[in-house]
Amino acid sequence: MKTLKTNWNTPRKTAVTAGVLYLLTFVSIPTISLYHALHQPDYILTPGSDTSAIIGGLLEIIVALSCVASAIALYPVLKKQNESLALALVASRVLEASTIFIAVAFILAAVSLHQQAAKQADPSSHTLIILYDRAFLLGQSFMPAINDALLGYLLYRSRLVPRTLSMIGIIGVFPLLAGYLAIVFGIVSRDSIWAGLSAILVALFELALGIYLIAKGFIKSSMK
Template identity: 45%
Template sequence: MKATIYSDNRNRDVPQTTRTRSRKIALAAGVLYLITFLSLPAFAFYAPVRDPNYLVGPGPDNAVIVGGILEIIVALACIGTAVALYPVIKRQGEGMALGFVGARILEAGTIFAGVVAFMTMVTLRQSGVGAEALITGRALLAMYDWFHLGQDLIPGVNAVLLGSLLYKSRLVPRILPLLGLIGAPLLVANVIVIMFGISGPLRTVTTLSVLPIAVWEFSLGVWLVVKGFNSTAITAEFDNMEPSR
């Protein structure tokens, strides 16, 4: 009799433990998502590198180095969001969850590659190269831009994978993943326009199309920090995991 009561109480305590753990996961993932927005000031710090004569010009390199550090933090945060969310989203679809982790790692890889390109320019500049190195500088700048194009494309893939899982599970309000699912094809269209060098009104329209993805990621980060996952959805997941008696 006592053993039965203990067992029943223990089973009732498990959902609360599950919700507590999911809240910690949501908080960690949300904070990491917000950290990824450090990429915005990083681009401002990179402004000196855009000067065609950067390699042979005067001035300190501190701003570019700070930009590189910020992007490294962003890359690590990208991986962190996927690692943090994986234990929860894998219950909705392990294949898509693994795909999301892989895409996030790939996105981080493109960021690291871009940082290497700019830090190489800093090294060349500090070594006192001559005008003959300007061609190398332009090549490294082009390399960064192409890797950055990958950073523009992969968030669309992330939005489809993670957005689908969150929309299906209702772990967060459906309007949030819906923003990502709407923004994904728009983001791909923007990348295609850039790749083919299209300019004019179409370029302006597609540039604005990146906003839904930005709003999706920022609002998801804020929601996870402030509210966490839907407790009803978490409890339903736990009930589905319990063996039938």
């Protein structure tokens, strides 16, 4: 009985750890309002506090680290289904985290210009914010679609969680990619309601997955 208990404890702890990490990827939601001032055309030339922007950057760093950690936490379990795809998920999450770090670097560079020389700064420094928006689209619109396509497929095949949950992630990839392309080609704006709607299924999948893993763990019959 002791051996059985030990064998179950490890997958359970893995599930809870991965679930918590997936929920942590939602901590950057407030950046929508925290970065509001940065997107104003006269931000660099207007005196004011940069606290909200710095907090937003720190939240995004937490998200980036959680992205990598969640994939690493799931790797030992998912590799039993398909080691190559499980490794691809880790690589994809690392790439996503890298783009987030680059985006945060643009934000903090803009903050530094604002702090050091607001009155003398070149208005073209707002280009940093534009670069952030593009890095954000790549890291938090395009890459999540790749991540969830891999994760959804691996979870669907392994039956570690209910297949209905896995299908939400797989199906959600298509509207997210469509929304990303629509923004890139200028069909809709990044802050439009259509852009937000395109990400709903992927957000629902990751939120539900995090909650499920914490509350239920992996399906026991699939761990054999």
